[in-house]
Amino acid sequence: MGFRDFNSRIQQERHEEAFWSIFMGFFRRWHSIIWVTFFLSFSSSVQASSIGYDPKSLNAFFVHHANRSIVKPHTGILYTVPLPANFTGMELTFVRLRSGSLRNRGANFSSFYIPPKVRAHPHVVRLALVYENLGNWSSYYYHVPNHSLVAPVVGFTVFDSPGPYVIGTQKLNFSFHEEPISIWFPRIELQGGNVTPKCVKFGSNVTFEISSMSKRNGCITRSQGHFSLVIPFPPPATPPRRPPPPPPPPQRAKKSYWKWWVLGFAGGVIGLVLIVLIVIAVSKLVKKKKLKAMETQSEKSVPLDAFWIGRSKMPSASMIRTQPALEHGYVP
Structure with missing residues (x-):
């Protein structure tokens, strides 16, 4: 029985080897046919593209x-x-x-x-x-x-x-x-x-x-x-010309305007200061005139005694000139 089993295994392996050899040969032949067909189609396409x-x-x-x-x-x-x-x-x-x-x-x-x-x-x-x-x-x-x-x-x-x-x-x-x-x-x-x-x-x-x-x-x-x-070919259509942008204002004009603004502002400030000074001077002058007029008027009236308090000279009356009297001579 062992010898028969061994022979059957050998025959089975031989059958498998024969099957795989036939299959691989068939596959190789079809593989070569596919590659030849692809190469011919590719060469024909290349030739067509070159022509x-x-x-x-x-x-x-x-x-x-x-x-x-x-x-x-x-x-x-x-x-x-x-x-x-x-x-x-x-x-x-x-x-x-x-x-x-x-x-x-x-x-x-x-x-x-x-x-x-x-x-x-x-x-x-x-x-x-x-x-x-x-x-x-x-x-x-x-x-x-x-x-x-x-x-x-x-x-x-x-x-x-x-x-x-x-x-x-x-x-x-x-x-x-x-x-x-x-x-x-x-x-x-x-x-x-x-x-x-x-x-x-x-x-x-x-x-x-x-x-x-x-x-x-x-x-x-x-x-x-x-x-x-x-x-x-017709010549390309020329696009319509855009109007040129307006020229920028000259820089010198801007500088001159700023100068005039600065000069005007400075002149206004100076004028305002002068007016204030003039008003102050006029007010002082008016006060001096009033004081002088008061001094003149005081010199023309009855003179009063004066006495000094520290460094200040103060007027004083020596006596009361008019005696107080009742308006009616009887007492109620």
Whole structure:
């Protein structure tokens, strides 16, 4: 029994080890799958953020997407390329032409009119004209300092069109003998004001060139690229000027007023003292006159004897002049 129990325990431990090894292997595989998925999504988001709003990357995407979407196009027919949902608002079209037909007849597709007698360099049998209209995405990819776009950015590019590809990888140039290429903007958004838009051509390396409009809602060019209309930003409104604060009263005037107040107060005090002194002097003078008058009057009357009491001289009467008498001679 002991040997059997020992074998059963060993088998149970082996089963547990096998289960945990299978579980860990399964977990590791799913863990790696999750990490790979996360890394791919993160790298794609980083790549999208790095490509975002880059005109060159956008043009490369348009060419690649057109080659994948359109198969065996017919010459001379304008094709509209369906774009993904995240490019809603943009328009992508292209037409495949023979070089001789473009030279003899020109081309009038989309917003561009290419006149006859235009030659493509280097010479190819077939070429592809790719037209772009960025619509409401225009300001994200192109901008002019101190200006605002009033029309969508439209552009065209010329490529070779070899047999197996709709749009090739070689860019072509045009040479003109007479009139240039005309560009027409169907929608211009002017928010009031008598401002005439200017034509702007965007080149590579974030360069631009501003020129006057050649005709109403139109511009001209002699090279391929991207074009739009711009107006300068209105100057900032100047705030109304505040009236200047009143000038402070001069310091000298204040000092002169204080001087006058001090002088007036001192003069008043001095005048009051003089008046008091004058009143005292007048009262003393009046008293002296009264005393003198009394002395004069006393000298004119009957003189009285005088005697001294200490240092004071006092008058005295030696006798009574009038004897008292009764008013009636009989006694009741």
